[in-house]
Amino acid sequence: MALTRRSWLRMTGAAGLASVHSRLLAGFEDWFQPASSAPGEQVLITACGICDSACAIRATVQDGVVRFLEGLPGDFQGQGKLCGKGAAGAGFLYDPDRLKYPMKRTNPRKGPNEDPGFVRISWQEALDTIADRIRSYKSRHGAESLLFVTRPAPDLWVRFMRALGVVNRVDHRDECFQSDMVVQRYTTGGKSWGNDFENSRYILLFGFDMVTKTKLAYAHGVLAAKQRGARIVVFNPEFNTQARLADEWYPIRPGSDLAVALAMIHVIVNENLFNQEFVDQFTNFRQYEKEIRAHFAHYTPEWAEGLSDVPAEAIRRIAREFATQGPGIVPMHKKTLAANYMNATQLAHAVSILNILAGTVDRPGGRYFPRTIPIPGVDAVYPPPAYPRPEGRRVDGADKLPLVREVDSGSFSTLADGMLNKYPGMIKFAFFNMYTLLAFPLPAQMEEALRRVEFTVVMDTLPTDTALLADIVLPSVTYLEAADLVPREYWAKTPQVVVRQPVVPAMFETRSIGWVAIELGKRLAPEYFRTPTGEWISPAALLDEKVKRAGLGSSFAEFRSVGIHTRQQPFTPRTTFATPSGKCQIYVPEFAARGYDPLPVWKPKAEQPSPEHPYYYLTFIPAIHRRNSTQNNPILHEMMPTNAAIISRTLADRLGVREGQMVRIRSRVGAIELPAHITETLRPDCVMVAHGFGHRSRMLSLAGGQGVRDGDLIPSRAIEEFVAAGNFGGAACIMDAVVNIEPL
Amino acid sequence: MKGPYGWLFDPNRCIECRACEAACKQWNGVPTGVNIRYRRVYTWEAGAWPAVSVVAISSACNHCENPLCARACPVKAITRRSDGLVLVNRDRCVGCGICYEFCPFGAPQYDPKTRRMEKCTMCADRIDQGLEPACSALCPTGALRWGPWDEIRGRGPAWIPGYPVPYATLPRIRFVTTPARP
Numbered sequence: 016m017a018l019t020r021r022s023w024l025r026m027t028g029a030a031g032l033a034s035v036h037s038r039l040l041a042g043f044e045d046w047f048q049p050a051s052s053a054p055g056e057q058v059l060i061t062a063c064g065i066c067d068s069a070c071a072i073r074a075t076v077q078d079g080v081v082r083f084l085e086g087l088p089g090d091f092q093g094q095g096k097l098c099g100k101g102a103a104g105a106g107f108l109y110d111p112d113r114l115k116y117p118m119k120r121t122n123p124r125k126g127p128n129e130d131p132g133f134v135r136i137s138w139q140e141a142l143d144t145i146a147d148r149i150r151s152y153k154s155r156h157g158a159e160s161l162l163f164v165t166r167p168a169p170d171l172w173v174r175f176m177r178a179l180g181v182v183n184r185v186d187h188r189d190e191c192f193q194s195d196m197v198v199q200r201y202t203t204g205g206k207s208w209g210n211d212f213e214n215s216r217y218i219l220l221f222g223f224d225m226v227t228k229t230k231l232a233y234a235h236g237v238l239a240a241k242q243r244g245a246r247i248v249v250f251n252p253e254f255n256t257q258a259r260l261a262d263e264w265y266p267i268r269p270g271s272d273l274a275v276a277l278a279m280i281h282v283i284v285n286e287n288l289f290n291q292e293f294v295d296q297f298t299n300f301r302q303y304e305k306e307i308r309a310h311f312a313h314y315t316p317e318w319a320e321g322l323s324d325v326p327a328e329a330i331r332r333i334a335r336e337f338a339t340q341g342p343g344i345v346p347m348h349k350k351t352l353a354a355n356y357m358n359a360t361q362l363a364h365a366v367s368i369l370n371i372l373a374g375t376v377d378r379p380g381g382r383y384f385p386r387t388i389p390i391p392g393v394d395a396v397y398p399p400p401a402y403p404r405p406e407g408r409r410v411d412g413a414d415k416l417p418l419v420r421e422v423d424s425g426s427f428s429t430l431a432d433g434m435l436n437k438y439p440g441m442i443k444f445a446f447f448n449m450y451t452l453l454a455f456p457l458p459a460q461m462e463e464a465l466r467r468v469e470f471t472v473v474m475d476t477l478p479t480d481t482a483l484l485a486d487i488v489l490p491s492v493t494y495l496e497a498a499d500l501v502p503r504e505y506w507a508k509t510p511q512v513v514v515r516q517p518v519v520p521a522m523f524e525t526r527s528i529g530w531v532a533i534e535l536g537k538r539l540a541p542e543y544f545r546t547p548t549g550e551w552i553s554p555a556a557l558l559d560e561k562v563k564r565a566g567l568g569s570s571f572a573e574f575r576s577v578g579i580h581t582r583q584q585p586f587t588p589r590t591t592f593a594t595p596s597g598k599c600q601i602y603v604p605e606f607a608a609r610g611y612d613p614l615p616v617w618k619p620k621a622e623q624p625s626p627e628h629p630y631y632y633l634t635f636i637p638a639i640h641r642r643n644s645t646q647n648n649p650i651l652h653e654m655m656p657t658n659a660a661i662i663s664r665t666l667a668d669r670l671g672v673r674e675g676q677m678v679r680i681r682s683r684v685g686a687i688e689l690p691a692h693i694t695e696t697l698r699p700d701c702v703m704v705a706h707g708f709g710h711r712s713r714m715l716s717l718a719g720g721q722g723v724r725d726g727d728l729i730p731s732r733a734i735e736e737f738v739a740a741g742n743f744g745g746a747a748c749i750m751d752a753v754v755n756i757e758p759l
Numbered sequence: 760m761k762g763p764y765g766w767l768f769d770p771n772r773c774i775e776c777r778a779c780e781a782a783c784k785q786w787n788g789v790p791t792g793v794n795i796r797y798r799r800v801y802t803w804e805a806g807a808w809p810a811v812s813v814v815a816i817s818s819a820c821n822h823c824e825n826p827l828c829a830r831a832c833p834v835k836a837i838t839r840r841s842d843g844l845v846l847v848n849r850d851r852c853v854g855c856g857i858c859y860e861f862c863p864f865g866a867p868q869y870d871p872k873t874r875r876m877e878k879c880t881m882c883a884d885r886i887d888q889g890l891e892p893a894c895s896a897l898c899p900t901g902a903l904r905w906g907p908w909d910e911i912r913g914r915g916p917a918w919i920p921g922y923p924v925p926y927a928t929l930p931r932i933r934f935v936t937t938p939a940r941p
Contacts, residue, residue: 083782083785083786083893084785085782085893085896085897086897086899093899094899096778096897096898096899096900097778097782097897097899098776098777098778098899099776099777099778099779099780099781100776100781101778101781102778102781102782102785102897103781103784103785105785226774227774227775227776231776231899234774234776234899234900235899235900238772238774238900254809254811254813256774256775256815259812259813259815260771260774266809638774638775638776638777639775639776639777639781649791649792650780650781650784650785650791651781652791653784653791653792653794653796654777654780654781663808664807664808665808694804695804695806695807695808695811696804696808696811696813697808698808699808717792
């Protein structure tokens with residue numbers, strides 16, 4: 016049943032019920048109280064939680080029900096606006112499918128067609144059971160038998176995992192920007208997502224649809240740059256939204272972005288067009304000049320043309336313009352199209368070098384390091400006893416990629432291989448927080464791996480496909496019911512913090528992951544969850560302390576009435592960089608020391624079209640969905656309920672496919688069947704499918720059974736493939752498949 | 760209340776985030792799942808690969824100066840307010856759908872639950888409170904703007920390729936066609 020605002024208003028009764036629960040559990044969850052649940056209208060400031068951009072929200076609450084969400088003027092991320100996902104945010108809060116209470120499984124059989132037979136249990140029982148399981152597996156099989164598929168956040172949860180000595184925590188960043196994180200650490204020494212588009216004069220975009228990914232700070236920046244006459248060049252197999260905004264667009268061959276980037280470095284180095292002053296002062300160019308010049312000598316534009324279909328003279332001209340008509344910027348973030356082939360680590364390195372040669376690292380118009388107001392974590396507020404040394408084997412094999420481990424990351428794409436083949440039976444216990452099977456390459460294989468785990472806990476807002484495999488499910492709050500302090504990181508030239516506060520009481524018996532950390536911590540590692548005075552850590556007191564120490568006010572209650580804090584300070588470009596040498600490193604000796612390429616070398620993507628699989632398989636995330644977490648939102652579902660096989664008119668004619676006709680796409684690992692959508696905007700050798708669809712859970716009344724899983728065609732990997740291919744950043748290769756297509 | 764009001768749309772700034780659509784649904788409590796959308800964003804492709812062009816347009820009721828929908832309504836359920844807003848009176852509407860047939864933009868839509876026609880009110884309730892409509896208020900890039908018609912009418916053409924030809928309805932929409940350049 017679809018949810019409307021009318022039914023939300025009818026649910027005022029339900030909201031009243033929830034507040035009764037909150038009162039009963041007040042000591043239990045003392046921070047989940049909105050400022051007031053009184054009748055009438057109130058306006059509250061909070062931070063969006065759909066994507067990490069976390070745009071500030073001005074929420075209008077009418078008689079305890081969220082009436083309207085809009086942007087907050089003065090916020091740097093959204094610049095006073097929200098995107099379609101953010102505007103539809105109340106649909107997450109009032110989704111009737113939400114997980115409402117802790118539940119346990121009564122049907123021991125786990126599988127796609129098994130009803131878990133969930134029955135409601137108390138939080139007490141859920142937490143006691145989980146703690147018993149963790150204690151028992153850990154004592155019998157060691158910490159390596161525990162798998163946590165969660166982000167490295169929030170701080171309380173991290174403390175819980177560290178107190179347990181958890182070895183196997185993994186999240187999705189290998190499908191996203193992990194290879195760039197690894198590369199940035201050694202080339203510029205910082206986070207990679209600050210982009211000063213608005214002051215840039217020349218923007219080069221490889222892949223990733225920067226504007227429609229609706230990190231609004233990026234969209235605003237690119238549009239502002241365009242308004243000021245900056246030149247925008249896009250390399251993408253699809254004529255997408257950012258291509259439409261660009262001055263030039265090149266339908267590049269998938270996986271060949273690296274060749275173009277290398278050829279541009281060749282031109283800039285060969286013709287000495289780099290920013291002399293920056294390069295001499297702040298980089299290791301001169302120290303390794305001989306190696307660098309020799310290395311790039313043979314990456315000519317003519318060579319790149321043969322690989323990329325981008326004309327050599329265009330590469331040469333764009334490289335010259337980029338270097339001399341700057342400030343120029345090449346952003347590198349997120350997965351779409353460019354970032355996730357087997358050669359993505361090399362691409363990240365090449366792109367980083369382009370930014371360094373342009374002399375715009377942490378300079379106006381370039382990629383800069385976020386200026387933030389540091390928010391102390393729980394370890395700073397309440398210093399913990401020494402954490403145990405994590406001991407045991409990495410199930411995803413990420414220990415074979417030491418630079419990935421340095422950034423505390425891992426590998427979704429090799430997790431199933433580790434669980435099923437490398438270390439079968441090692442993982443006894445799995446805890447998933449807000450990740451579904453759809454997030455993995457080959458979800459069916461991950462499902463198989465998870466079925467063999469003895470005990471699985473899933474914490475989520477919705478009964479996802481993963482939740483259906485759980486032994487215990489825990490109901491999570493949405494971001495509109497949570498409390499936190501959120502520094503701005505996507506537009507962070509001036510430090511700013513926004514509050515996240517519950518705009519309505521937490522619905523039903525939902526809780527936050529931070530609260531679960533404390534409750535499990537009390538049972539399993541109590542010494543880590545006491546304050547210096549011996550009381551249990553309280554989330555409310557912790558937040559108060561964070562507010563005070565960050566200089567935001569005297570208490571969380573005070574700060575949430577203000578909502579936003581900006582620290583005016585001039586932007587002072589960095590003169591030393593957080594790399595081992597303190598300089599921007601074009602040539603990375605640390606890579607060489609580990610046996611990796613110290614300079615980016617051309618490597619093809621892993622899979623090339625063949626007579627059997629003649630087409631490139633591309634996946635994308637549409638602007639109105641965030642990965643696989645928004646498809647059950649009634650407003651967003653209505654806008655885009657399902658996915659299609661997007662193919663070009665040329666290809667459709669060749670195959671004899673009509674619009675809407677079912678086609679079967681097959682890769683070496685699987686097949687999907689879905690309707691064709693014919694366009695003139697895609698290379699004829701590609702087929703493109705939106706990510707995020709194909710939820711199987713019948714408990715998702717809107718998203719369940721809609722569309723197909725793009726991941727069914729994407730091979731999972733063995734870690735050795737990454738090592739052999741020099742993919743030392745561990746990019747998950749989710750764009751690397753090749754397929755064939757047949758009409759049905 | 761002053762008026763009339765109109766829309767100004769700049770396809771060169773639309774990033775298809777569909778905040779306008781979502782805000783409209785949320786503010787007006789438009790039912791989901793029955794294909795009623797007061798406002799919708801769509802794209803229109805022209806040309807052939809690789810010389811292709813795409814335009815994204817956000818479209819709703821244009822509160823026309825000459826609303827054929829109102830003229831066609833057999834029960835006079837569609838009226839024009841003094842400030843130019845063209846509104847459906849649901850107490851009078853019999854759900855015959857003739858207004859839809861006469862609207863170049865397909866703005867009036869049938870709600871199978873209430874058996875009435877519904878459409879964009881230009882957020883009349885917000886205008887009455889001195890606020891701008893929800894859609895343009897949320898548009899992140901300024902692609903969709905709203906304001907007094909006197910300020911908008913001279914800003915560009917009433918039609919661009921990819922948009923329905925308005926014939927004689929005199930829609931209160933204009934398109935920015937000059938590229939976003941200083």
